[in-house]
Amino acid sequence: MKILILGAGQVGRTAAYHLSREPANEVTVVDTNEDVLRDLQDRLDVRAVAGNGAYPAVLETAGIADTDILVALTNSDEINIVACEIAHTLWRTPTKIARIRAPEYTSREQLFTENALAVDVWISPEQLVTEYIARLLSYPGALQVVDFADGRVQLVGVRTRRDGLLVGRELRALREHLPDTEARVAAIYRNERLVPASGDTVIEEDDEIFFVAASDDLRRVLAELRRSEDPVRRLVIAGGGNIGLRLARTLEKSNQVKLIERDAQRARRISEILENTIVLNGDAADEELLVEENIDSADVFAALTNSEEANVLSAMLAKRLGARRVMALINRPSYGQLMENHSLDIVISPQTITIGTLLAHVRRGDVVRVHSLRRGAAEAIEAVVHGTHSRSRVVGRALEQIELPQGASIVAIVRGDRVIMAHHDTTIEAEDHVILFLSDRRHIDAVSRLFQSES
Amino acid sequence: MRSLLGVLSIFGSLLTGFALLFLLPVLTGLLYGEIASLRGFVAGAAICVAAGLLLRLATRPYRYDLRPRDAYLLITVSWLAIGAVAAVPLLIDLPGLSFTRAYFEAMSGLSTTGATQLSGLDTLPHSINIWRHSLSWVGGMGIIVLAVAILPLLGVGGMQLYRAGAPGTVKDAKLAPRITETARALGAVYVGLTAACAVALWAAGMGLFDAICHAFSTLALGGFSTHDANIAYFHSPLIELVLMIFMLIAAVNFATHFIALRKGDLQVYRRDPEARWMLLLILGSCVLVAAFIDIRHVYPDFFVSLRYAAFSVISMATDSGFVSANYGVWPTFVPLWLLFLSCLCACTGSTGGGIKMFRSLILFKQSLREMFTLVHPQAITPLKIAGQAVPNGVVYSVLAFIFLYFMTIAVLTFALLISGLDFMSALSGIVACINNAGPGLNLVGPSSNYSTLNDFQSWVCIAGMFLGRVEIITVAVLFTPTFWRK
Numbered sequence: 034m035k036i037l038i039l040g041a042g043q044v045g046r047t048a049a050y051h052l053s054r055e056p057a058n059e060v061t062v063v064d065t066n067e068d069v070l071r072d073l074q075d076r077l078d079v080r081a082v083a084g085n086g087a088y089p090a091v092l093e094t095a096g097i098a099d100t101d102i103l104v105a106l107t108n109s110d111e112i113n114i115v116a117c118e119i120a121h122t123l124w125r126t127p128t129k130i131a132r133i134r135a136p137e138y139t140s141r142e143q144l145f146t147e148n149a150l151a152v153d154v155w156i157s158p159e160q161l162v163t164e165y166i167a168r169l170l171s172y173p174g175a176l177q178v179v180d181f182a183d184g185r186v187q188l189v190g191v192r193t194r195r196d197g198l199l200v201g202r203e204l205r206a207l208r209e210h211l212p213d214t215e216a217r218v219a220a221i222y223r224n225e226r227l228v229p230a231s232g233d234t235v236i237e238e239d240d241e242i243f244f245v246a247a248s249d250d251l252r253r254v255l256a257e258l259r260r261s262e263d264p265v266r267r268l269v270i271a272g273g274g275n276i277g278l279r280l281a282r283t284l285e286k287s288n289q290v291k292l293i294e295r296d297a298q299r300a301r302r303i304s305e306i307l308e309n310t311i312v313l314n315g316d317a318a319d320e321e322l323l324v325e326e327n328i329d330s331a332d333v334f335a336a337l338t339n340s341e342e343a344n345v346l347s348a349m350l351a352k353r354l355g356a357r358r359v360m361a362l363i364n365r366p367s368y369g370q371l372m373e374n375h376s377l378d379i380v381i382s383p384q385t386i387t388i389g390t391l392l393a394h395v396r397r398g399d400v401v402r403v404h405s406l407r408r409g410a411a412e413a414i415e416a417v418v419h420g421t422h423s424r425s426r427v428v429g430r431a432l433e434q435i436e437l438p439q440g441a442s443i444v445a446i447v448r449g450d451r452v453i454m455a456h457h458d459t460t461i462e463a464e465d466h467v468i469l470f471l472s473d474r475r476h477i478d479a480v481s482r483l484f485q486s487e488s
Numbered sequence: 489m490r491s492l493l494g495v496l497s498i499f500g501s502l503l504t505g506f507a508l509l510f511l512l513p514v515l516t517g518l519l520y521g522e523i524a525s526l527r528g529f530v531a532g533a534a535i536c537v538a539a540g541l542l543l544r545l546a547t548r549p550y551r552y553d554l555r556p557r558d559a560y561l562l563i564t565v566s567w568l569a570i571g572a573v574a575a576v577p578l579l580i581d582l583p584g585l586s587f588t589r590a591y592f593e594a595m596s597g598l599s600t601t602g603a604t605q606l607s608g609l610d611t612l613p614h615s616i617n618i619w620r621h622s623l624s625w626v627g628g629m630g631i632i633v634l635a636v637a638i639l640p641l642l643g644v645g646g647m648q649l650y651r652a653g654a655p656g657t658v659k660d661a662k663l664a665p666r667i668t669e670t671a672r673a674l675g676a677v678y679v680g681l682t683a684a685c686a687v688a689l690w691a692a693g694m695g696l697f698d699a700i701c702h703a704f705s706t707l708a709l710g711g712f713s714t715h716d717a718n719i720a721y722f723h724s725p726l727i728e729l730v731l732m733i734f735m736l737i738a739a740v741n742f743a744t745h746f747i748a749l750r751k752g753d754l755q756v757y758r759r760d761p762e763a764r765w766m767l768l769l770i771l772g773s774c775v776l777v778a779a780f781i782d783i784r785h786v787y788p789d790f791f792v793s794l795r796y797a798a799f800s801v802i803s804m805a806t807d808s809g810f811v812s813a814n815y816g817v818w819p820t821f822v823p824l825w826l827l828f829l830s831c832l833c834a835c836t837g838s839t840g841g842g843i844k845m846f847r848s849l850i851l852f853k854q855s856l857r858e859m860f861t862l863v864h865p866q867a868i869t870p871l872k873i874a875g876q877a878v879p880n881g882v883v884y885s886v887l888a889f890i891f892l893y894f895m896t897i898a899v900l901t902f903a904l905l906i907s908g909l910d911f912m913s914a915l916s917g918i919v920a921c922i923n924n925a926g927p928g929l930n931l932v933g934p935s936s937n938y939s940t941l942n943d944f945q946s947w948v949c950i951a952g953m954f955l956g957r958v959e960i961i962t963v964a965v966l967f968t969p970t971f972w973r974k
Contacts, residue, residue, distance in 0.1 A: 297868075300868045304869065304870050305872070305877040311869075312868045313867050315866045322866055
């Protein structure tokens with residue numbers, strides 16, 4: 034698939050990285066900064082074109098004529114929109130994705146209908162990250178919570194603790210503990226390595242477990258793996274950037290929110306926007322400030338500034354000063370690996386959160402949702418099954434008959450409004466939404482091919 | 489000097505226009521056959537026209553567009569001088585009335601205070617009574633235009649908050665792109681509401697002449713009446729109810745009325761924090777005072793208490809000063825509480841006086857902010873009204889205004905004390921005058937009037953009424969050397 038990415042900023046580079054490591058893709062990146070492009074070309078197998086991505090001539094040089102997907106990720110909403118319009122008008126590019134951050138645009142739904150702006154899909158990384166964190170906070174204890182089938186099913190990552198009811202028992206005990214609950218464990222990681230999960234696998238302390246459950250049953254399953262925690266009430270946010278501001282705005286009605294921002298002018302501006310949040314002007318790594326603002330009684334400390342080093346340090350400091358759970362926004366996967374589980378409770382990677390939306394459009398077959406897990410090493414996919422028994426390799430077959438690549442498993446099926454947990458004898462029907470867990474994303478191509486109906 | 493001449497030129501036009509107002513008492517006089525008492529009005533009108541034309545002719549070469557700061561001079565000169573010509577008919581037609589008393593009456597009308605030194609109102613010629621009320625009415629119109637269109641431009645006492653297009657409370661209060669059109673729109677609302685009030689009063693059982701007079705002084709929140717006994721004369725709960733409703737209407741920002749009318753949406757009132765808090769405070773006080781005097785057995789049953797309490801609270805809190813019961817004899821808490829309400833309730837851009845609700849709100853929130861900062865020293869806490877941050881400059885302006893307000897009360901009260909008046913009469917009289925409410929307590933209380941004051945005391949009260957009406961700073965600025973420096 035030919036993909037053209039405009040903008041080599043943080044999101045653009047990550048997108049290029051993730052998309053170019055899938056052999057089926059041919060990626061071209063356009064940016065005005067030649068140094069960044071040179072650096073990118075050194076590290077990734079991509080083509081780079083320098084220039085303004087909204088100019089037709091530049092797009093032409095970058096090969097827009099036979100591009101399948103245009104992904105406009107420059108830091109200007111307007112350039113992204115114009116680029117999509119131009120690609121649509123001059124070249125009828127089939128799929129156009131644009132990053133649009135300003136709620137002033139995204140709140141007007143009519144703008145993104147047919148015959149309006151030529152943007153097929155808009156993504157707002159800040160909004161995605163904010164929603165992600167808000168969802169995490171509503172399930173205290175979870176490391177990661179992602180939605181499938183419009184929120185009917187959720188996949189949750191959680192680290193077990195000794196006080197969980199199921200810890201030290203076999204996996205099949207879950208069914209006995211919660212007879213009416215539909216849940217299925219998708220993967221167990223122990224010491225960063227995948228452990229094959231079966232009914233007699235014994236769950237240990239400090240395991241990282243991924244399970245799927247219908248949204249209503251989530252909390253009960255979580256309680257099996259670690260003692261249920263009090264809901265988040267007091268939240269301290271470090272960094273009043275777009276994400277910090279949005280998060281405070283989402284949560285200030287229901288929680289007690291404090292927000293620390295270093296820049297006095299920015300602090301003033303956001304204090305005018307926010308209503309119930311206490312906006313503090315100061316350094317999030319200032320011990321005195323944290324103590325003065327009762328960090329020891331905070332349920333969650335979220336470090337969301339632009340600097341990942343500052344996030345790590347202030348989150349570690351907050352943890353030492355008594356914050357119950359700390360999370361930090363970290364872009365570099367290596368940092369994330371280093372910090373999670375040791376010094377920080379949760380590492381939030383904006384790239385992994387954002388990239389899923391892009392990946393869903395790149396995949397072959399009818400893939401509607403892709404969530405990157407474990408810093409991009411694993412993936413959860415929601416795919417729609419089409420075709421008939423004769424033309425598809427999955428329709429009408431029981432799960433045990435389907436040849437999945439190694440490390441891939443079907444964990445749940447959504448049929449209409451019904452959520453079905455996967456068993457070896459479950460039969461797949463046409464138009465089912467199948468949710469798969471892939472512990473090794475290198476097999477992604479084989480999986481997408483499986484769900485393509487042969488016409 | 490050039491600017492003074494320019495101001496005089498504009499004032500000349502204003503004076504010529506003011507002559508039109510004399511038509512009303514003249515027509516009334518003709519209608520009621522009171523030809524004898526018309527000399528004064530004819531003379532007054534003649535003086536206005538002559539002086540106005542003369543001023544315009546004499547200052548013709550200096551006529552130029554006003555600079556914003558010339559407005560301070562214009563407001564002061566016009567208000568004081570128009571008071572003088574308005575006193576002329578009273579001086580001529582009421583033999584034995586001194587110039588001080590005539591001027592007191594005229595200024596009380598123009599400043600919508602409603603304090604009076606005349607007695608035997610019931611037997612005054614109709615032309616004189618309608619003259620007093622129409623002075624109130626014109627003064628009310630003047631103050632609305634001043635407060636909505638001119639003071640925000642000058643930024644007096646934090647009024648820059650109401651500047652069209654400025655970030656702040658009533659952002660959409662930009663009624664019309666030009667001041668003249670804004671004035672016209674507000675005038676239309678004012679005239680319409682006055683007509684509605686007159687019709688309602690007439691329907692409630694007042695005579696037509698009384699209905700028109702009282703509608704004039706209700707919308708202006710003046711408090712003049714055609715009867716010595718004031719509203720108590722009518723013995724009518726229905727009339728009191730109509731008056732209460734229109735007093736509350738007149739105490740709300742007329743810009744808000746205009747917007748609500750244009751949008752046809754009552755939600756506009758709910759979004760105006762001033763109107764919201766004013767209503768809350770007034771209704772709460774009605775219940776409080778009614779319960780209090782009921783417990784003290786001032787009246788035999790609760791509903792009578794409620795009727796008189798509600799009327800007195802609304803009348804004083806909105807700075808009208810109508811009287812339906814002699815609350816001066818109620819336990820001390822009530823009259824003082826009413827006087828307190830008169831200081832802070834009325835909205836900006838209404839005909840009410842005093843500190844105004846928006847300043848009260850800003851100061852209250854500023855106090856909360858100070859305390860909050862003690863607990864969270866590094867917190868950034870913008871002062872917000874209706875979800876909009878108020879710039880610190882506005883808060884400082886309001887603080888300065890409040891300081892001047894209280895200093896003016898103190899100085900004028902001391903002046904009355906020096907003249908030998910008792911403390912309660914002095915303080916309450918000055919507060920009532922500066923808030924443009926009307927009745928004070930004791931000698932100047934609701935059952936008596938200001939006629940016991942001597943000349944010096946009268947002038948002190950005139951000063952209070954005038955200063956309170958034009959928001960003190962407008963006049964005070966004329967006494968600063970920088971204003972006159974080239």
